[in-house]
Amino acid sequence: MPIAKVILDVLKPRELPxxxxxxxxxxxxxxxxxxxxxxxxxxxxxxxxxxxxxxAIDLERVADELDSVGCALRSVDTVxxxxxxxxxx
Amino acid sequence: MLxxxxxxxxxxxxxxxxxxxxxxxxxxxxxxxxxxxFDGIMASLGFVAGYFAGGGVxxxxxxxxxxxxxxxxxxxxxxxxxxxxxxxxxxELEELERALMRKLDDTLLEKxxxxxxxxxxxxxxxxxxxxxxxxxxxxxxxxxTVLGGASAWVSLALALASLFSLGLVLGGLNRxxxxxxxxxxAAGLIVTLVAGV
Numbered sequence: 001m002p003i004a005k006v007i008l009d010v011l012k013p014r015e016l017p018x019x020x021x022x023x024x025x026x027x028x029x030x031x032x033x034x035x036x037x038x039x040x041x042x043x044x045x046x047x048x049x050x051x052x053x054x055x056a057i058d059l060e061r062v063a064d065e066l067d068s069v070g071c072a073l074r075s076v077d078t079v080x081x082x083x084x085x086x087x088x089x
Numbered sequence: 090m091l092x093x094x095x096x097x098x099x100x101x102x103x104x105x106x107x108x109x110x111x112x113x114x115x116x117x118x119x120x121x122x123x124x125x126x127f128d129g130i131m132a133s134l135g136f137v138a139g140y141f142a143g144g145g146v147x148x149x150x151x152x153x154x155x156x157x158x159x160x161x162x163x164x165x166x167x168x169x170x171x172x173x174x175x176x177x178x179x180x181e182l183e184e185l186e187r188a189l190m191r192k193l194d195d196t197l198l199e200k201x202x203x204x205x206x207x208x209x210x211x212x213x214x215x216x217x218x219x220x221x222x223x224x225x226x227x228x229x230x231x232x233x234t235v236l237g238g239a240s241a242w243v244s245l246a247l248a249l250a251s252l253f254s255l256g257l258v259l260g261g262l263n264r265x266x267x268x269x270x271x272x273x274x275a276a277g278l279i280v281t282l283v284a285g286v
Binding site: 011016020043044071 | 189
């Protein structure tokens, strides 16, 4: 069943620009929109809430991408799946 | 298959460079470039002024001396930057690992730091050598033959002009940069006067 929306709790290094991260995630297959909200700012890190929406989000691919840029995925807070029936409609 | 591998490598490299631009690397590189080019020009200016003021007449001897000093500065810059930057970047990365509570091996952050170490070392090595080469050029045999007795003066003039230009670049080529240029030029004149006494 394709995942249409996920909300992730992510700890990211401050030196990593938020715009670059969002752009990178947006380039993933099946992802249509990505929004990031900064929740907490620390000396070296930022806690962000990532909202990813799309036709078929590959959560593993998203996690790999976050890992490769040095972010720590703390939790998956929301997952919305779309049934094939509604996708076909 | 090979093409897609190459393009993915190219994209990874672009990402690395993009990340470097977003960090403090550009300002660090600029500082290294100006500081080391300044060092190279000043050292060779002192050498040339001292050599000819001390009665030296052999332009080839002066050329080799300046070049040897430039090579020594380049090697010193390469090794010192490689070691100090590597140690500093490793320390910063470990601090970040503690803050993120995860290892950062093989991530964009580690790779960009590695690239920054290599680029810093290269800048540290090539900047003084470039400065030295500018000052040494008029003493190079084919040019010295053409310039004749003026080669030492041309070398000094080029050194002073390079110092002034370096100051202009440091100031960002605006009105304030004239002050930097004048300060660098004054430092060069002091070295020339002291070496010439």
